Amino acid sequence: MNSLYLDGVTVMFDGFRALNNLSLIIEPGELRAIIGPNGAGKTTMMDVITGKTKPTTGTVKFGNHDLTRMDEPRIAMLGIGRKFQKPTVFDALTVFENLELALKSPRGPLACWRWRLAGTARQKIQTTLDEIGLPDRAQDLAGLLSHGQRQWLEIGMLLMQEPELLLVDEPVAGMTDQETEHTAALLKRIAGTRSVVVVEHDLEFVRALGRRVTVLHEGSTLSEGSIDHVQNDPRVIEVCLGR
Numbered sequence: 471m472n473s474l475y476l477d478g479v480t481v482m483f484d485g486f487r488a489l490n491n492l493s494l495i496i497e498p499g500e501l502r503a504i505i506g507p508n509g510a511g512k513t514t515m516m517d518v519i520t521g522k523t524k525p526t527t528g529t530v531k532f533g534n535h536d537l538t539r540m541d542e543p544r545i546a547m548l549g550i551g552r553k554f555q556k557p558t559v560f561d562a563l564t565v566f567e568n569l570e571l572a573l574k575s576p577r578g579p580l581a582c583w584r585w586r587l588a589g590t591a592r593q594k595i596q597t598t599l600d601e602i603g604l605p606d607r608a609q610d611l612a613g614l615l616s617h618g619q620r621q622w623l624e625i626g627m628l629l630m631q632e633p634e635l636l637l638v639d640e641p642v643a644g645m646t647d648q649e650t651e652h653t654a655a656l657l658k659r660i661a662g663t664r665s666v667v668v669v670e671h672d673l674e675f676v677r678a679l680g681r682r683v684t685v686l687h688e689g690s691t692l693s694e695g696s697i698d699h700v701q702n703d704p705r706v707i708e709v710c711l712g713r
């Protein structure tokens with residue numbers, strides 16, 4: 471597995487620095503939460519990792535791969551997946567069929583063929599159903615799922631592509647407290663065998679993750695550490711009170 475490495479990354483939009491000399495390392499299998507006020511650069515950071523936005527200056531590497539030299543499809547092929555808020559679930563298909571469909575858009579030209587040969591697609595779907603906590607809903611239409619369950623199914627569809635690094639932007643927006651709790655458990659379950667970077671405003675959720683937190687502010691790292699550490703960091707308190 472590869473580490474994600476950002477060093478001195480700056481993104482300029484018409485003279486405005488959306489990212490300002492940002493440096494960040496995500497270790498293989500790590501689960502990292504990114505928090506910060508609106509406009510801090512969280513989504514821009516994800517855009518830089520997935521190749522949607524090219525940095526003005528700085529280094530972005532995934533293992534030995536220089537992501538600043540690759541386009542979006544190639545970065546996706548490397549195994550960097552991203553969950554968008556816009557739903558990609560097909561309501562008229564079952565949960566199982568949605569996962570099956572995600573498997574059939576192979577990451578590489580040989581991926582599909584390999585699965586067919588091994589005949590393990592069904593087993594892989596079953597594993598994913600367990601990971602996202604929906605094994606009992608496999609034969610239900612996706613249109614019948616709650617908002618939270620749909621989000622989990624989307625994460626499952628991404629998992630079918632076997633990402634090595636998964637980026638998730640505000641997954642618990644609009645979820646009930648119970649769904650939020652389930653989502654924290656889900657992300658903890660799926661990290662370890664892949665790396666997960668999650669951007670979220672919900673501090674209860676971030677606390678439930680119980681992992682290292684990075685606070686972004688004006689395009690750079692303001693603080694990093696446990697949730698207790700960053701919440702008690704005078705620099706973080708000053709930024710919060712100043713708003």
Ligand SMILES: Nc1ncnc2c1ncn2[C@@H]1O[C@H](COP(=O)(O)OP(=O)(O)OP(=O)(O)O)[C@@H](O)[C@H]1O
Pocket residue numbers: 483487488506507508509510511512513514515
């Ligand atoms: N394509 C763009 N052109 C110009 N400015 C942009 C562009 N994309 C983002 N910005 C600006 O860059 C800054 C950082 O935006 P970004 O979306 O990364 O913040 P964020 O931390 O994700 O905020 P939020 O919590 O609201 O999602 C904002 O001031 C935004 O207006």
Ligand SMILES: [Mg+2]
Pocket residue numbers: 512513514
């Ligand atoms: Mg954002």
